[in-house]
Amino acid sequence: MIELKDDRFLNYFRLDERFPHILCPGCGIGTTMATMVRAFLELGIKQDELCVVSGIGCSSRVPGYLDCDTFHTLHGRALPAATGVKLAKPELKVVVIGGDGDIMAIGGNHFIHAARRNLDLTVIVVNNFTYAMTGGQYSPTTPTHERAATAPFGNVERSFDVCFLARAAGAMFVARSTTFHVAHLKKMLELALKKKGFSVVEVISQCPTFYGRYQGIGDAVQMLEWLRARSIDVSKVSDPWHQKDKFVIGVLHDQQEIEPYTQLYEEVRERSRGK
Amino acid sequence: MKQLLSGNEACAIGAIRAGVRFFAGYPITPSTEIAEYLARELPRVGGTFIQMEDEIGSICCMNGATAAGVKAMTATSGPGFSLMQEGIGYSIMAELPCIIVNVMRGGPATGTPTRTSQADVMQARYGTHGDHPIVALCPWSVRECFDLTVAAVNISERLRIPVIVLMDEIVGHMREVVELPTEVEIWRPAQPKPAPEDYYHYDDRNNYDAAIASFGEGYRVHLTGLTHRKDGFPTDDPEIIKWNLDRLRNKIEQNRSWLWDIYYEDIGSETVIVCYGSAARAGMEAKRQFELKTGQRVGIVRLRMVWPFPNERLIALLRSARRVIVPEMNQGQLYREIERTVSLHVPVVSVQRYDGEMLTPEEIISHL
Ligand SMILES: Cc1ncc(C[n+]2csc(CCOP(=O)(O)OP(=O)(O)O)c2C)c(N)n1
Ligand code: SF4
Numbered sequence A: 001m002i003e004l005k006d007d008r009f010l011n012y013f014r015l016d017e018r019f020p021h022i023l024c025p026g027c028g029i030g031t032t033m034a035t036m037v038r039a040f041l042e043l044g045i046k047q048d049e050l051c052v053v054s055g056i057g058c059s060s061r062v063p064g065y066l067d068c069d070t071f072h073t074l075h076g077r078a079l080p081a082a083t084g085v086k087l088a089k090p091e092l093k094v095v096v097i098g099g100d101g102d103i104m105a106i107g108g109n110h111f112i113h114a115a116r117r118n119l120d121l122t123v124i125v126v127n128n129f130t131y132a133m134t135g136g137q138y139s140p141t142t143p144t145h146e147r148a149a150t151a152p153f154g155n156v157e158r159s160f161d162v163c164f165l166a167r168a169a170g171a172m173f174v175a176r177s178t179t180f181h182v183a184h185l186k187k188m189l190e191l192a193l194k195k196k197g198f199s200v201v202e203v204i205s206q207c208p209t210f211y212g213r214y215q216g217i218g219d220a221v222q223m224l225e226w227l228r229a230r231s232i233d234v235s236k237v238s239d240p241w242h243q244k245d246k247f248v249i250g251v252l253h254d255q256q257e258i259e260p261y262t263q264l265y266e267e268v269r270e271r272s273r274g275k
Numbered sequence B: 001m002k003q004l005l006s007g008n009e010a011c012a013i014g015a016i017r018a019g020v021r022f023f024a025g026y027p028i029t030p031s032t033e034i035a036e037y038l039a040r041e042l043p044r045v046g047g048t049f050i051q052m053e054d055e056i057g058s059i060c061c062m063n064g065a066t067a068a069g070v071k072a073m074t075a076t077s078g079p080g081f082s083l084m085q086e087g088i089g090y091s092i093m094a095e096l097p098c099i100i101v102n103v104m105r106g107g108p109a110t111g112t113p114t115r116t117s118q119a120d121v122m123q124a125r126y127g128t129h130g131d132h133p134i135v136a137l138c139p140w141s142v143r144e145c146f147d148l149t150v151a152a153v154n155i156s157e158r159l160r161i162p163v164i165v166l167m168d169e170i171v172g173h174m175r176e177v178v179e180l181p182t183e184v185e186i187w188r189p190a191q192p193k194p195a196p197e198d199y200y201h202y203d204d205r206n207n208y209d210a211a212i213a214s215f216g217e218g219y220r221v222h223l224t225g226l227t228h229r230k231d232g233f234p235t236d237d238p239e240i241i242k243w244n245l246d247r248l249r250n251k252i253e254q255n256r257s258w259l260w261d262i263y264y265e266d267i268g269s270e271t272v273i274v275c276y277g278s279a280a281r282a283g284m285e286a287k288r289q290f291e292l293k294t295g296q297r298v299g300i301v302r303l304r305m306v307w308p309f310p311n312e313r314l315i316a317l318l319r320s321a322r323r324v325i326v327p328e329m330n331q332g333q334l335y336r337e338i339e340r341t342v343s344l345h346v347p348v349v350s351v352q353r354y355d356g357e358m359l360t361p362e363e364i365i366s367h368l
Helices: A007-011 A028-043 A059-065 A078-088 A100-106 A108-117 A162-169 A182-194 A208-214 A220-230 A261-274 B007-017 B032-041 B055-067 B078-094 B121-126 B142-159 B169-173 B238-253 B279-294 B311-318 B333-342 B361-365
Strands: A050-054 A069-072 A093-099 A121-127 A173-178 A199-204 A231-233 A247-254 B002-006 B022-025 B048-051 B072-076 B098-104 B135-137 B162-168 B175-179 B222-224 B262-265 B271-275 B299-303 B305-307 B323-328 B348-352
Touching (some): A007 A028, A028 A059, A028 A093, A028 A121, A028 A182, A050 A059, A050 A078, A059 A093, A059 B222, A069 A078, A078 A100, A078 A108, A078 A121, A078 B048, A078 B055, A100 A121, A100 A162, A108 A121, A108 A162, A108 B055, A162 A173, A162 A199, A162 A247, A182 A199, A182 A247, A220 A231, B002 B007, B007 B032, B007 B072, B007 B098, B007 B142, B022 B032, B022 B055, B032 B048, B055 B072, B055 B078, B072 B078, B078 B121, B078 B162, B078 B222, B121 B162, B121 B333, B135 B142, B142 B162, B142 B169, B162 B169, B271 B279, B271 B311, B279 B323, B279 B361, B311 B333, B323 B333, B323 B361
Parallel strands (some): A050 A069, A050 A093, A093 A121, A121 A199, B022 B048, B022 B072, B072 B098, B098 B162, B135 B162, B271 B299, B271 B323, B323 B348
Antiparallel strands (some): A173 A247, B262 B299
């Protein structure tokens, strides 16, 4: 187990000048960031071998606190940007982190096509069911009837299941965890990072400032309670894709690895020279 | 070796000769031949071609490849160029060199996909958000598609900016027999990199030509589209915001002495035609025919770099003229820029054609 005071852990952050961070007290994004770094350390992923890419949103601010190559791109565009990085430097470990709005709404098209292409990328979707950075508007994961800044009378739209969509689009590995289940989350991130090919981890996270307030769930502690009470392990359900009012956590999809894009393209290079 | 090539092919060849090894794009007429050529030729030289899901993805993917240290380009036409505008803003802010070729069609919307126009001159300049200058080049021949693409790559690397190559459909699809150089001059940065601890991705120098680090080299490069400090991390300190935006402007302003490219002939004449791209072909022919018929000389000024706009050069070139004629395949986009630059000294006439057909020499002669 890696201790908080562990130098290797602290080295990963720009403690010298980037802290204190801008996240609200009690936000789940900090937990996600720290757990992600612990997973990097556990797997021995070095700072110089890593590029963390994000779009725009509270969740997308994570790279701004890390001491590795970081790429804070446009709203929704982390995946095409990461695609360019990975194609140009296949030896780099490329990790994408962003919110449900960033990756599933404005970036939705990129998400399904990135999954289909199967580049060796790990995508961490921090799902707080809202557009937090812009003030709590509804997102593609906000459940129907729930309230948001732009749904004062209840959301009329149906919501995406991030994991279901990832699997349907062709992701090699899909898992879900929450910011309450930190050890579990770390395990899921490690499995995803180890997987060769496109892997997705959905992290259900608390936004006490907006989602918690709009739904009347309460503060950070009450939201963590809510995460605990609502979560159920995948081993305990017969059908993980159709559980109402439950967060089914665990590995939801893990298929046999196929050749990743960069390897297939290397073959294209060889064939092109033969002709 | 003499070859029969289209402008689009010559542009793609120029890119490879200048060291471009990455292309991300989405098909759109009349630019598609560039993508098709590079899909075939880039893997042969160890490069990468990818067809993205749209133009937004294309420019962001290209920015990613650039950030990871590969010379990259994309090619599109008006509607795709519009989709790229946010990403072009990112390239400018993060100072990522890249080439965006816009083979212009008529518009707005899907407009006239298989017809020609020069209607994106202002989109190239003002399309993306915020305050920033831009560099855009305008070839008029197949050979220039090659030469100006090479120039675009070098300028973009030297100033760490996106450079736009504005071709029109006629130039992109036109075929000519050309002989292209196998070796071209490639701009290389002068100074070596400092040690990682002393490295700032954006520093205070006035020359912008130091070697820069890219992802995966151990320099810990931080890129953001937010206004940033010299280490790349975001800030909203007013002083640094201003420093950052001044820096973007000064890259172009302080290099104005070489950032212009004008071809001219007979500028002492009473009438001078100022033109660019395929309209310049009609302009040249109009000059020739008029001179044959009347024995009077006509001056010609052909802009190969339309942005940054060469105000001072034009005033110097046109001061002694009695009349300036600006033929364009749009409703006078560059005419307005020329008018406000030189109309104190000389009256300026706009000759417009925007029906998808080529501007003819006769239309210009009728104004001479
Ligand atoms: C093109 C564009 N449109 C809109 C925005 C405004 N915007 C910034 S963050 C954001 C939503 C963020 O929500 P999410 O991705 O869920 O992240 P969170 O803040 O909840 O972590 C939006 C709409 C933007 N930056 N760019
Ligand atoms: S607004 Fe919500 S998501 Fe954003 S930092 Fe605050 S608690 Fe976290």
